[in-house]
Amino acid sequence: MLQQPGKARSASLPKCLTSPLRASVSSSVKQLTKHSAMTSKGPEEEHPSVTLFRQYLRIRTVQPKPDYGAAVAFLEERARQLGLSCQKVEVAPGYVVTVLTWPGTNPTLSSILLNSHTDVVPVFKEYWSHDPFEAFKDSEGYIYARGAQDMKCISIQYLEAVRRLKVEGHQFPRTIHMTFVPDEEVGGHQGMELFVQRPEFQVLRAGFALDEGLANPTDAFTVFYSERSPWWVRITSTGRPGHGSRFIEDTAAEKLHKVVSSILAFREKEWQRLQSNPHLKEGAVTSVNLTKLEGGVAYNVVPATMSASFDFRVAPDVDLKAFEEQLQSWCQAAGEGVTFEFGQKWTQPQVTPTDDSNPWWAAFSGVCKDLNLTLEPEICPAATDSRYLRAVGVPALGFSPMNRTPVLLHDHDERLHEAVFLRGVDIYTHLLPALASVPALPSES
Template identity: 70%
Template sequence: MSPRSGGWRGGGALLCHTAGPFVPVPCWVAACPALRDSRELGGLLRTAPALQQHLPGIQRFHVVLPNFERRHGAFPGGCPLSWAGAPGVPLPGTMALSAVAWGDGDGTGRGRCLLGCPQGGREHRLEGGQHIWGRHARPINRSAPGSARLPERFFGLSGGHRAPGLGAERGRAEAQRRRQRGELCSPGMAPGKPGKSAGASEDPSVALFREYLRIDTVHPKPDYDAAIQFLERVGTDLGLASQKVEVCQGRVVLVLTWLGTNPCLRSILLNSHTDVVPVFEEHWTYPPFEAVKDSQGNIYARGAQDMKCISIQYLEAIRRLKAEGKCFARTIHLTFVPDEEVGGHKGMEMFVQRPEFRALNVGFALDEGLASPSDTFSVFYGEKSPWWIKVKCMGSPGHGSRFISNTAAEKMHKVITSFLAFRESEKQRLKSDTRLTLGDVTSLNLTMLEGGVSFNVVPSEMAAGFDIRIPPTVDLKAFEKQVASWCQAAGDGVTYEFHQKCMDQHITSTEESDPWWKAFSGVCRDLKLQLKLEIFPAATDSRYIRAAGHPAIGFSPMNRTPVLLHDHNEFLNEDVFLRGIDIYAHLLPALASVPLLPAEG
């Protein structure tokens, strides 16, 4: 690599065009220190599948980079891929190629290639060919006689090698315009097959989303440090102020802030969690932490719906607004919290009690919702109260061959019968009234059973665990009396204890007289979004925000999408994801421009 180019150094690969089709040059790819992180690596690698169509003989892609662990896999097209962290070491095999291409954004259709050098860094030319150096490479004249013809998508925009700042903003803006004109799209391929050219024309926002999905924040050992470093980097790129709050050992809340022109006003809080639930990889079509995108634009990964998509949509909406020169009266805070998937007890529950949270001066909050399989968008203004109850039954022990009276098992049978009879009544109520949703009825499930020491011994103690989710329309004190009566009816020695007992039943106003709801619903009307107001059937961190006295709406802009949170093959379509950015780019200005409230006067 020529040092004066300011581009790559060390060995690389040569891409040339001749009178015939593209040909792979036998070479190896050495250290490329100009690549700073995995996102830029992705910009390099995404082009190779598109080239594979024009290189039928290619056998493997090799990349050697410093500071990257050794990885092996395959491109969606099936060609093997490997990259490693040992710089300057030749890799086996003679069929290797690495290149990245992008359009120069001026609408002329000219293409540019970013390339390294062949073996030993020596310049190498093939007869009739041309090779190009550096980030400021000369355009390839694709119309010249004898030049290979590459499809237009090969010369799409790639954000991986653009420097941060204004250049990145222009690149994203151009990608957005081209996407709206329908110029950036994946080629048609068989359903369910990975798209071969998902990289060269990929929207930078999608690339950022997929990079975040590849960070393994799955329980029980989420890599929170990697997630925080990634989000901090994006926040710095956007010019957002950053604050880290350690709510307990090993649990950090990251706060990114876009300061408003009047910081005294109540702020807008955009909340999301960084952790994801465990996976059963044998049931997944694609690896759950590779963020594979298929030919239909579906991105498969744990967290695709719950809820890494929302985090990036927040950030990319702010990126767009800042690039447009917008500013608003109210400050916008983004919080990225840990441990939501395990109850939020070492995350948002502790954070709302701290002075750092109170200093955010929250007026209104947005948090996660659910996907919607229909045309409507679900909006959650409240949540069920989760109760986890353990019932213990004590009874007479004895030999398994006898009819022992007053056994723990007999009492447990009565308890379970009472609980499940109530479950069936609520199930039928939901089934018989089409106006009701799951959030309107009490769900109850038997989730644990304990007891017994041997097949021939009648146990003296048995226990059962129940997961109960109660809507805010239910009188919680009356419901607990009902639970007590079920246990009392089962006999003596039957007790219950709470492992979780949420008594908060705050809901957020959805009246048009409420200024926050008026701003939210007004944007949705303007965008012609059909809203369905619901009580969230499970629990999110919104309950802690509402309990702290702040209105909060659960909203995930994902309609026409199956609900797959916590499920196998969780995915989100890239078009749905990108439309979500558009929606937030309209919502945030409206919310951050809500007029002065009476309490702020």
């Protein structure tokens, strides 16, 4: 289970601050301490980046009816304030990708793409300690809001890191594009999936991308170099109907039960494989959950059709053709009239190399090393827009700079401490110069 609100607070923030960042963040932490001791906590005492973050959190871009218009307007205003160009690409009616661009000094080089999605998942309001769209900040500095971790924090961190670097007068060889995309939380089919196929995307000439990762409750930072493929599978079983009082043979339920058993046995096998090997992380094995059961009309009517839906997350090293054959044979073994269909089927898993043969990784991990940040490279258990970027040949890393933070995305009381948020701005302020200064690759010279 995820950490409870009270427990998370025990991760006292100042301790998490390390190395060169300590100096720059310590002022905000000192401010924090000061704030806690004071009765007045007016917005004038808050770090302006935190204020901006809270403003963005208040925009209700919540599925299934996100207010994308308000988010785009907010981003346009940021572009204006930062002196950046702002392009709006409507990839589907009402679905706008907003691109803010900071041009580099060498236009022959490929660009850095900083991606974030603008939508957030729904809430169960009654389980929250504070209104999830108020961006309430408690006396300790925790900001409660849907999107606090996933991933409005990162959108603002990108913007604020760029602002700082611009104010300091920096310029880098590579262009930095910030893309703000809709629809990720429901699969990105009206967002990044379409955007990567557009001419406006080709023109960006993305050489490398950063996208979302996950918080890490320890001192370390998680970084994703690949992800599992979502396969949503609905198994439909058909059989003989009749009166509920009879011993009917070859029923839909009986055959569906067999397939469900086969799949849950496979689940158990993967779970054991994960449990028994400490070197394996969750993303390295295939997971599956039974998420829906449908069918039946009355207690005493044996139905002719029943179905079961599964959310498979297939590890990137799995032979997908063989896996589909396995699904087929589970259905066949259950008897006649058992079929399956896909609600989602990703078939192009890609891996971004995490060794120094990859200059992007070398730059990224080099900065983290300099900052004394411990990285835990993993395969993302869930699906993000990185899969669309990697599939069109853009190496991507999934990184949310939140350590000592419980994983609360999609959960009640999603929150982030303001000092962790501010430290994230610092981290990007170090990462961007390095990434945007990666020398010309062999393919670029």
